[in-house]
Amino acid sequence: MDTTNVRDLLYYPVSARKMVRGEGIFLYDEDGNEYLDCASATFNLSLGYSHPAVIAAMKEQLDVFAHLTSSVQSEPVNGLVRRLVEVSPGNLTKVHPKVSGGSTANEGVIKMAQQATGRSEVISLFRSHLGQTMMMTSMSGNAFRKEPFPSLFPRTLQVPDPYCFRCFYGQRPDTCGMMCVDRIEDFLEYASTGQVAAVIVEPISGNGGNIVPPDGYFPKLRAFCDEHDIVLIFDEIQTGIGRTGRMFAAQHFDVEPDAITTAKGLGGSGAQVAAILTNERLAGLPANHHSFTYGANLLAAAAANVTLDIVRQPEFLANVRATGNYILGRLADMRTRYPAIVDVRGVGLMIGFEIAHPDGKPAVKLTNHLAGAAGQHGLILRTSRYGYGNVLKIRPPLILTLDQAELLCDRLESLFRAELSA
Structure with a gap:
């Protein structure tokens, strides 16, 4: 049996985590860990993983x-x-x-x-x-x-x-x-x-x-x-x-x-x-x-x-607006408690929040650190400008429910509490 590490064969770098299943807004690795995917894979899974109708x-x-x-x-x-x-x-x-x-x-x-x-x-x-x-x-x-x-x-x-x-x-x-x-x-x-x-x-x-x-x-x-x-x-x-x-x-x-x-x-x-x-x-x-x-x-x-x-159904689009507004509201509240979050912006479920140093300069290293640590809190987060930017992006599948939006924000709170608290 060939024991070559596939990571050595791939032209581009990949993480050590191997994903084995996706369902709705969640992704699961080979160890059974669950991740709420705030990136919709490559921002393309509007209906989430394995939507039955699709x-x-x-x-x-x-x-x-x-x-x-x-x-x-x-x-x-x-x-x-x-x-x-x-x-x-x-x-x-x-x-x-x-x-x-x-x-x-x-x-x-x-x-x-x-x-x-x-x-x-x-x-x-x-x-x-x-x-x-x-x-x-x-x-x-x-x-x-x-x-x-x-x-x-x-x-x-x-x-x-x-x-x-x-x-x-x-x-x-x-x-x-x-x-x-x-x-x-x-x-x-x-x-x-x-x-x-x-x-x-x-x-x-x-x-x-x-x-x-x-x-x-x-x-x-x-x-x-x-x-x-x-x-x-x-x-x-x-x-x-x-x-x-x-x-x-x-x-x-x-x-x-x-x-x-x-x-x-x-x-x-x-x-x-x-x-x-x-x-x-x-x-x-x-x-x-x-x-x-x-x-x-x-x-x-x-x-x-x-x-x-x-x-295209009106109730589907209304849910995108409602869940997006909930997340924006929660992030606005977190911003008052975590000074590193200096701006929150978005429409619907196209949301980003900016991370900066106390002097206001973009905190690129901290932004990438937060994205890397997010997995420990059950989240997949992506950063802006291929890691050169200081914005964390929240773009989960559009099937997100209000209960799941609450879970997403609770996990963000856990991440911020662990990584941004003085």
């Missing part, structure tokens, strides 16, 4: 066939396209499902914007993630992600994000007049090539620290893009499919982008599925310019259809 739909589809060329119709993909149009903002009437993940969805929608405008440059935000392809790495708002690679996509420009707690411009949201939008005008004139096709933003930053823009930011950004004939793209890979208590964060912020990309939670219990939703202007990119073998996969589409049918 598993049943995939098994049923498997008995028919698992994959089909996208040049012909199929009921699972037809159903997915119809459902996505039904639940998206009203101006989005086209669906491109033949993408294999969030990164390729974002890359595809940028190609669409470039073709539609005849321009090439793309603006993204500080701290933005956007994906792992070379184009998306180039548009990341983090220098450490770009540093190893000599050949990056050249026409990208990052501008300050609407991070009110640590405002780039040293302003306050009640008096700044939304300077983080107004100053993009200067970037256009002095830092761009004059050929900006699109602005791509995460409505609430995923990896970047759960930054929630202030009221008025998106209407003003929408008006700015309209004035300059720039395509506005929402990367809703993390915020979409009910995460904010609305189907899409665009609906929470009451703005209509020109396109939305979706993935992660669309698969319900882990099916690999993604899509690009666009308005009529962005239609027409030939299939040979952006098409992937395992996009529009039938098993994934079957899972996505069930997921959308469950998540």
